Amino acid sequence: MNRSFLDLLVTYLSRNWVRVLELTWEHLYISGIALGLTVLVCLPLGIYLTRNERIAPYVIAVANVFQTVPSLALLGFLIFVFGIGNDNAVAALFLYAMLPVLQNTYTGIKNVPVQLTNAARGMGMTEFQIMYRVQLPLAVPVIISGIRVASVWIIGTAALAAAIGGGGLGRLIFSGLSAIRNEVILAGALPATLLALTADYGLRWFQNVVGPERRARRIAQREEKIKIKAKSQQKE
């Protein structure tokens, strides 16, 4: 990377920063919808599979196939269903990212130690309570790491949406490729990378915040505050 290249990049960005921001937003939008859809479908589906284990291997195998098909080919196939544009991109990204969320939800719940579910049942929890009070909370770290993988995949692959007439930072990358202008490719790739890293980091932070250690500390602090409040009211 020589000085003239950096100059080119800085010049390009200073002239086109509004467009870069717009495309970043569009990228985020496509990825966000795809990720939201993935979680919305795969989380309940994963829970359902733990209750119907006989069909679980087949459903996971299907998700595995979608993930294995080259993403560009998947986008191409879906033109026949959704035409060209962002809808197609969202659908393709959704199918592509199903596996980690589905698989992690399923195994996360399955791996909850059986003595905990036994203890819960023995104390008189219903099957539904066992699910949402014991199994789901304990599977949260595994589920979130599945979502992290999905989010990085989705943000990375969303760049290909431009190839089938969709928007996002892929536009910059593709136009840079066809014009052989590295600074344009980089103006698209750099924000996309930053987005993926931010999403990954953000989800990891979230996982920490909802984790038991932080939660226990919050409960203790909340109670302390209530106590102090009650004392000051007594003095008045």
Added chain:
Amino acid sequence: MVEFQNVSKIYEDGTKAVDNLSLQIDRGEFVVLIGPSGCGKTTSLKMINHLEPATSGSVIVNGAAVDVVDPVKLRRNIGYVIQEIGLMPHLTVGENIATVPHLLGWARKRTKARVEELLNLAGLDPKVYRHRLPAQLSGGQQQRIGVLRALAADPDVILMDEPFGALDPITKGKLQSELLDLQHQVKKTIVFVTHDIDEALKLADRVVLMRRGKIEQMGTPEELQTAPVNDFVRSFIGEDRLSQISPEGPVDTLIEDAPLVVAPSLNPTIVLEQLEELSRETAQIVDRRGRWRGMVYLADLLEAERGKRSSIEGLGRNDRKLILPAATVRDAAELLVDLDAPVPVIGENGTLRGVITNSGIARLTISRLTRGGAPS
């Protein structure tokens, strides 16, 4: 309170886990189910809260058959403690204890007060422990919380499935004593499963010894130890107990029958003759009501004979003795070191239970040496 009526459990592969079991457990009773693995003790326990349905017969809790009532309601009224402890790692200690009250929809304030009450009962400061996570506690503390969790909603019946099985011996002994204290205070009906005979004898009001799904013998710890009905019971109690004897253990196994027991009204000369016949130097005096009145020594008898006393009344010495159940093997050994004469063992109501002698201790030592092999 809990009743098994001809209950059998046969698994799909044909194994008979429980075979025509009938057992009545009264309110406030501490019953220990014990036996080798696969004897059906845990299966029987799990039939009480209907985690294991019976194949035939019926289990009745609080007057209702468990297969008729709603299992969820049934279980919320029965405390349950398991060997793996099973505290929820994502919840605080306070929340773990409050599990069943929460399920029952108790008000927040009532639940909180109950949690603090229980933690205090177990000697754990609520301020320190309520907001801790289970992972931040020792194994012993975790199982204390497990027991408190079972007590939380004040159930009538508590089921304990080898609750102390995974703890080290010192912690285990401590928790056993705490459980006994607790039981004296709360008077619950407790059904406790273990494979450790010492634990069973220490805790139980009644021991139910099982094998192959059937009851081999049922009775108080004393009954099982003094009157085992067959070789299986004898070996199950004997072998395990001998290997576990420690200086701080109870003296029960060392007690032998007193060679000479005499009435206080007897003439010293007669007692002297009897002692001579048995070539002994001491006799135990027991009155008509069965109470121990002291131990009389050969020298005192000779002096009484010379003094022409008409009876041995008042000759018994009662300063050297062991009182059950507090006496330990170490106490016995210390008394025997000072003076080589039998040490009388006195039961709780003042009756003579027998004596302990040096040769008894020697026999115990030999059996331990041959059992344990070379010292490690």
